[in-house]
Amino acid sequence: MKVQKCINCGTQFRYKSIQKSIWSGYKSIICFNCGAVHDFKFIYRLLVSVIIALPIFFTRWISSVASNILWASLMYFGYLFVAIGVLPYVIRYRLKSNNLE
Numbered sequence: 001m002k003v004q005k006c007i008n009c010g011t012q013f014r015y016k017s018i019q020k021s022i023w024s025g026y027k028s029i030i031c032f033n034c035g036a037v038h039d040f041k042f043i044y045r046l047l048v049s050v051i052i053a054l055p056i057f058f059t060r061w062i063s064s065v066a067s068n069i070l071w072a073s074l075m076y077f078g079y080l081f082v083a084i085g086v087l088p089y090v091i092r093y094r095l096k097s098n099n100l101e
């Protein structure tokens with residue numbers, strides 16, 4: 001698994017810049033080498049929201065495994081922590097159409 005490369009020049013994006021892009025509200029990423037602007041693909045915005053909301057659909061299962069609310073929230077944050085760590089390898093950007101003439 002690797003983070004995405006710049007579609008224009010092939011420079012690998014930094015893991016941290018993708019994290020920052022996600023948590024600043026799906027901001028575009030600008031390649032530090034050639035300046036090409038990459039937009040967050042809509043489908044991945046959807047994916048991020050689904051991943052974060054997913055445990056809500058498993059609350060029954062979580063409450064049957066976790067003996068109390070503290071364990072349940074620990075499990076949820078543990079899950080989030082892993083999900084957030086993996087996301088930059090999953091997310092893909094597309095080249096913004098009108099930024100390079």
Ligand SMILES: [Zn+2]
Binds near residue numbers: 006007009010036
């Ligand atoms: Zn580039």
